[in-house]
Amino acid sequence: MPECRPEAQRHRLTIAYDGTDFHGWQKQEPPQVEPLRTVQGVVEDVLQRVLRQPIILVGASRTDAGVHARGQVGHFDAEPTAIPFERWPQAINDRLPDDVEVRDIEPTRPDFDAIGDAVTKRYRYLVFNAQRKPLALRRTTYHFWHPLDLDRMNDAAARLVGRHDVAGLAAASHGRDNTVRTIHRCDVSRQDEIVAIAVEGDGFLYNMVRIIAGTLVEVGRGKSEPSCIDQILATQDRRLAGPTLQPQGLCLEWIRHR
Amino acid sequence: MPECRPEAQRHRLTIAYDGTDFHGWQKQEPPQVEPLRTVQGVVEDVLQRVLRQPIILVGASRTDAGVHARGQVGHFDAEPTAIPFERWPQAINDRLPDDVEVRDIEPTRPDFDAIGDAVTKRYRYLVFNAQRKPLALRRTTYHFWHPLDLDRMNDAAARLVGRHDVAGLAAASHGRDNTVRTIHRCDVSRQDEIVAIAVEGDGFLYNMVRIIAGTLVEVGRGKSEPSCIDQILATQDRRLAGPTLQPQGLCLEWIRHR
Numbered sequence: 129m130p131e132c133r134p135e136a137q138r139h140r141l142t143i144a145y146d147g148t149d150f151h152g153w154q155k156q157e158p159p160q161v162e163p164l165r166t167v168q169g170v171v172e173d174v175l176q177r178v179l180r181q182p183i184i185l186v187g188a189s190r191t192d193a194g195v196h197a198r199g200q201v202g203h204f205d206a207e208p209t210a211i212p213f214e215r216w217p218q219a220i221n222d223r224l225p226d227d228v229e230v231r232d233i234e235p236t237r238p239d240f241d242a243i244g245d246a247v248t249k250r251y252r253y254l255v256f257n258a259q260r261k262p263l264a265l266r267r268t269t270y271h272f273w274h275p276l277d278l279d280r281m282n283d284a285a286a287r288l289v290g291r292h293d294v295a296g297l298a299a300a301s302h303g304r305d306n307t308v309r310t311i312h313r314c315d316v317s318r319q320d321e322i323v324a325i326a327v328e329g330d331g332f333l334y335n336m337v338r339i340i341a342g343t344l345v346e347v348g349r350g351k352s353e354p355s356c357i358d359q360i361l362a363t364q365d366r367r368l369a370g371p372t373l374q375p376q377g378l379c380l381e382w383i384r385h386r
Numbered sequence: 387m388p389e390c391r392p393e394a395q396r397h398r399l400t401i402a403y404d405g406t407d408f409h410g411w412q413k414q415e416p417p418q419v420e421p422l423r424t425v426q427g428v429v430e431d432v433l434q435r436v437l438r439q440p441i442i443l444v445g446a447s448r449t450d451a452g453v454h455a456r457g458q459v460g461h462f463d464a465e466p467t468a469i470p471f472e473r474w475p476q477a478i479n480d481r482l483p484d485d486v487e488v489r490d491i492e493p494t495r496p497d498f499d500a501i502g503d504a505v506t507k508r509y510r511y512l513v514f515n516a517q518r519k520p521l522a523l524r525r526t527t528y529h530f531w532h533p534l535d536l537d538r539m540n541d542a543a544a545r546l547v548g549r550h551d552v553a554g555l556a557a558a559s560h561g562r563d564n565t566v567r568t569i570h571r572c573d574v575s576r577q578d579e580i581v582a583i584a585v586e587g588d589g590f591l592y593n594m595v596r597i598i599a600g601t602l603v604e605v606g607r608g609k610s611e612p613s614c615i616d617q618i619l620a621t622q623d624r625r626l627a628g629p630t631l632q633p634q635g636l637c638l639e640w641i642r643h644r
Binding site for chain 1: 406485486489521525
């Protein structure tokens with residue numbers, strides 16, 4: 129990527145947010161009459177006000193409306209400012225609303241690309257698995273009241289690990305030519321009412337983690353067998369997979385870059 | 387209390403709620419132009435629709451706006467209905483919004499009084515004690531970023547246990563003649579960033595738990611000494627206690643009745 133501003137320094141930042149009140153990560157283009165509140169829009173706006181220059185913030189993962197993040201990664205270029213660099217984080221966080229926070233910010237090499245250099249991402253999907261209502265947890269979990277068999281879910285999850293064509297686990301609108309991805313890890317654990325599905329891989333297609341979660345929940349409930357994963361990966365048939373679970377159970381945990 | 391409707395059966399119910407979007411427990415009187423959304427109002431309305439009769443719901447604890455409950459207790463009288471009693475809970479919960487749930491409902495003696503028969507209540511106040519923002523936890527915790535010394539806080543908490551005049555730990559507007567209460571238990575514990583202050587007693591004056599939490603936080607931060615509790619209890623001087631912490635950290639855990 130050519131440097132248009134020779135004075136500019138590229139920065140990498142880690143961002144956490146409660147996705148409840150955001151229309152996802154990405155700014156809506158073309159401009160809306162009433163612009164939707166997005167993480168990219170809110171953070172870019174604060175960066176511009178603090179650093180007093182136009183900023184373009186690129187995010188590694190375009191999380192959907194309602195999806196949360198603990199470790200979204202972005203990059204932007206900025207020319208030197210009157211504010212010393214070590215005071216940027218506080219100046220930025222003081223101006224950001226309560227539902228988004230810059231956790232880390234550091235200068236990086238000029239060709240660092242938050243999207244292209246991402247090598248591993250980890251997501252977590254939380255299911256509130258009890259008859260009673262999740263109440264305050266309804267914003268961060270999906271409520272499923274039928275009992276879930278975690279042994280069956282982990283049997284299915286283990287079959288996802290490896291390098292596969294995962295087109296059968298993506299929304300039809302994923303828009304990618306290459307649908308081969310490597311899943312490094314997938315496991316399911318329970319703590320009290322909360323069942324956590326953790327997935328780590330080199331990349332995910334559109335809605336993929338929510339579809340994996342929906343498929344594992346159907347296996348855990350006994351509506352399909354763990355071996356359905358083998359069939360989905362062999363046939364790329366989306367109809368064999370489970371439903372796309374609601375966004376609020378999903379959290380982007382971290383991203384590793386080369 | 388005289389029984390006006392001889393056919394009526396008194397019921398006791400346990401209610402849990404996320405207080406974020408409620409203007410507290412109590413219905414506002416006289417009727418507002420736009421009635422405020424309260425837990426009592428919402429639950430009473432659903433009880434009336436399910437049981438098809440006028441219902442007056444009495445709650446043991448008038449929690450403030452933003453305060454949560456896991457175990458609020460109420461009572462109401464209802465005449466027999468077409469719906470069998472065992473189907474009431476689901477019929478009620480299906481109609482209640484996502485932020486409130488009836489956890490238990492059972493017939494009780496005709497003179498059971500949710501307010502007058504309460505003998506012990508337990509509250510919990512949560513402090514998010516870290517520099518980073520609580521994000522999704524901002525609705526259920528109070529954010530305090532200075533380090534807290536839990537040994538000091540527990541030293542102060544232990545001094546609260548016993549029978550005392552607690553007027554110095556209540557909002558001036560508590561409106562009670564008798565301000566002597568027994569605190570059975572008060573302790574402070576930490577799990578990761580969350581510091582939990584648990585208080586159990588035979589009754590609490592207005593804002594009392596939030597003022598206890600504010601006082602213990604000042605002790606934990608080093609702004610006052612654990613012995614300040616002795617002074618507050620000896621003098622009943624509200625000015626010696628800490629601030630009234632924000633409501634969203636407070637949760638009514640349970641109430642025991644005679």
